[in-house]
Amino acid sequence: MFRTRISAHLAIGLLLSLSTAAFAQVPVIDSATLTQATQTAANTAQIMATNQQILTYTQQTYNAVTGSRQTSTLSSIGLGSGFSMSAAPNLSSLLGGGGISMSGLGSYGTLASSIINGLNLARTLTGGAATAAPTDQAYTGAVNTAAAITAAVAGAQAASITRSTAFTSAAGAIGAAPDIKGSIDQNSQLQTQTGQTINELIGTVNLTNAALNAQQQQDLAAQSKLSSMWSYDSSKATLTGN
Numbered sequence: 050m051f052r053t054r055i056s057a058h059l060a061i062g063l064l065l066s067l068s069t070a071a072f073a074q075v076p077v078i079d080s081a082t083l084t085q086a087t088q089t090a091a092n093t094a095q096i097m098a099t100n101q102q103i104l105t106y107t108q109q110t111y112n113a114v115t116g117s118r119q120t121s122t123l124s125s126i127g128l129g130s131g132f133s134m135s136a137a138p139n140l141s142s143l144l145g146g147g148g149i150s151m152s153g154l155g156s157y158g159t160l161a162s163s164i165i166n167g168l169n170l171a172r173t174l175t176g177g178a179a180t181a182a183p184t185d186q187a188y189t190g191a192v193n194t195a196a197a198i199t200a201a202v203a204g205a206q207a208a209s210i211t212r213s214t215a216f217t218s219a220a221g222a223i224g225a226a227p228d229i230k231g232s233i234d235q236n237s238q239l240q241t242q243t244g245q246t247i248n249e250l251i252g253t254v255n256l257t258n259a260a261l262n263a264q265q266q267q268d269l270a271a272q273s274k275l276s277s278m279w280s281y282d283s284s285k286a287t288l289t290g291n
Contacts, residue, residue: 113228120238122222126215127242127249132157132204134252138197154200157207161200165192187263187270194256194263201256205249212246 136153151158170192173185219239226232 114230116230118226118231118234120234123219123235123238123242126212126219126239127245129208129211129215131211132208134201134205134249134256137201137252137256138193151196151200154204157200157204160203161196164199165196182270182274184270184274187266191263191267194260198256198260201253205253208249 132154136155138150138153151162154161173182174188175182175185219242222235226235
């Protein structure tokens with residue numbers, strides 16, 4: 050009887066130990082820890098997505114402010130391929146009565162020469178050599194200046210029409226730049242072309258001044274010629290008063 054009880058107790062103890070070992074191997078899920086881990090993973094994914102978006106915007110900004118942009122369509126609106134005051138003859142040669150070259154003015158120079166020749170102007174005012182007297186030099190300078198201004202006016206009129214059309218076309222392109230750098234480059238190109246156009250205006254004013262100088266030369270030459278035709282005798286000069 051006693052052995053039977055001992056065997057029963059041993060059997061029960063063995064079963065309890067086996068049962069405890071079996072339950073110890075069953076995984077235990079901590080709901081709070083799992084929730085926190087899930088939230089952490091979601092936050093990490095969101096941070097990575099935000100970082101990627103920031104990187105994309107940074108790259109776009111970098112591309113927008115660096116590199117070169119094509120502004121070739123705006124590079125010829127100021128001067129183009131037509132008339133330019135820089136091709137006008139040297140003013141010193143005009144006023145000095147020397148030879149004049151209209152080759153740089155192309156068809157406009159030919160037009161000016163045709164007009165001047167069509168007037169059938171005298172070669173000299175004194176009838177002597179073209180450079181024999183100051184009067185003749187002043188006259189030749191006036192003829193040269195008239196020819197240059199005629200060519201400049203014809204060329205400037207044609208160029209103004211071309212430039213007006215070009216600037217109107219450029220105005221239509223404002224706002225079409227794809228980024229900041231393109232806009233800045235277009236603005237820089239327009240400023241450059243504006244400067245070139247203003248330089249053409251300065252050349253026009255200089256030619257106008259040349260015309261005024263030619264007139265002054267003629268007046269001075271006329272006064273000089275007049276003084277050589279008359280003599281002054283102080284002994285015969287009398288002053289009378291009222």
